[in-house]
Amino acid sequence: DxxxxxxxxxxxxxxxxxxxxRCDPISEHNRLYWYRQTLGQGPEFLTYFQNEAQxxxxxxxxxxxxxxxxxxxxxxxxxxxxxxxxSAMYLCASSLGTSGGLSSYNEQFFGxxxxxxxx
Amino acid sequence: AQKITQTQPGMFVQEKEAVTLDxxxxxxxxxxxxxxxxxxxxxxxxxxxYQGSYDQQNATEGRYSLNFQKARKSANxxxxxxxxxxSAMYFCAMNPxxxxxxxxxxxxSLTVIP
Numbered sequence: 001d002x003x004x005x006x007x008x009x010x011x012x013x014x015x016x017x018x019x020x021x022r023c024d025p026i027s028e029h030n031r032l033y034w035y036r037q038t039l040g041q042g043p044e045f046l047t048y049f050q051n052e053a054q055x056x057x058x059x060x061x062x063x064x065x066x067x068x069x070x071x072x073x074x075x076x077x078x079x080x081x082x083x084x085x086x087s088a089m090y091l092c093a094s095s096l097g098t099s100g101g102l103s104s105y106n107e108q109f110f111g112x113x114x115x116x117x118x119x
Numbered sequence: 120a121q122k123i124t125q126t127q128p129g130m131f132v133q134e135k136e137a138v139t140l141d142x143x144x145x146x147x148x149x150x151x152x153x154x155x156x157x158x159x160x161x162x163x164x165x166x167x168x169y170q171g172s173y174d175q176q177n178a179t180e181g182r183y184s185l186n187f188q189k190a191r192k193s194a195n196x197x198x199x200x201x202x203x204x205x206s207a208m209y210f211c212a213m214n215p216x217x218x219x220x221x222x223x224x225x226x227x228s229l230t231v232i233p
Contacts, residue, residue, distance in 0.1 A: 033221070042123075042210045042223030043164070056219045089162065106152060106214055108221065110164035 002026060004111035006092050012117045013082055020078045021114045025094030032075050033108060034067055035091040036060065043091055049075060082118045089113045121146050123211050125224035132201045133232050139186070140196040140227045142211030150216040153194040155185065158208040158226070167209075170194060201231045 005024045013019050025032050030051050035043035046065070048056040051072040061067075064082075069075040079086055093108040122145040132138035144153065155167040170178045170185045178185040186195040198205055211224045 031219075033219075035221075040225070042212075042226050043221075045220045045222070048219040050219075058220070091164065093164070107154070107166055107169060108164075109166070110156075112161075112163050115162075 004092060004094050004109050006090075006111040006114050008114055009112060010115050010117075012119065014119050015082060015084060017082055018078065018080045019082060019116065020076055021090055021092075021116075023075045023077070023092030023094075023111055025074070025092070026096075026109055027073075029094035029096045029109070030072070031095045031106070032069055033093045033095075034075070034077050035093065037089040037091055037113070038087075046077075079116075082116075084118045087116055087118045089115050121148075121213065121215060121220070121222045123213055123222050123224035125211055125227050127227045128225075129228045129230070131230050131232055132198075134203060135200055137197060137199045138201055138229065140198070140209050140211075140229065142194045142196065142224060144192050144194060144211070144213050144222075146192075146213060146215055148215035148217050152214045152216070153185070153187070154212040154214070154221075155183070155194075155196045156210045156212060156223075157205075158210060160207070164210070168196065198229075203231050203233060205229060206231045 007022045032049040034046040037043045047067050049069040064080045067077045091113045092111045095108045124143045151172045153170045157165045168180045168183045170187045182199045184197045208226045210226045213222045
């Protein structure tokens, strides 16, 4: 399988615990994104990496959230001191963005997501 | 401000008929990309079609076409010859070229009736 993979697929944790999710993008993709999706909503952007550099973070990403992509390949998203409001689907996507021209094409390929439930 | 609006929470279509899913967007960026994704009940997001803001022609991809009206800031998805497997959530998204964020709408739930 050469698509985007995420692990775990499901995570149930108690409030106050720390959790870490992993995303393995498509191997040649240099761009990696994390999103959060709650029920009945579209994905909300959390953060973006180009290779190993974290270039953009949403205001949604509180101090309890941290993301890394140490070697420009897989990425981890850690949530510290989880709260019930963190319950959501966490989606990872990767792309090989092509720049140049008037409109750059940046198709994202999504992973299956990690569903987090905080009790 | 960047914003995507999908005003149809749910839509029904008869099998083999065509359906249009609405999407309007708001951006001050002169250059941007517009995307449609399908999300079945299994949860994965599936890319359907892309339209660049400077593309002269409307994008088409098999049974999917994008009705792009730049002056009205709309990017409606047209699905022709609907199939039962088209039943899913559909999300419109925008990526302004000045940034790396993707902005998604709240989605439209499409149900295809046999």
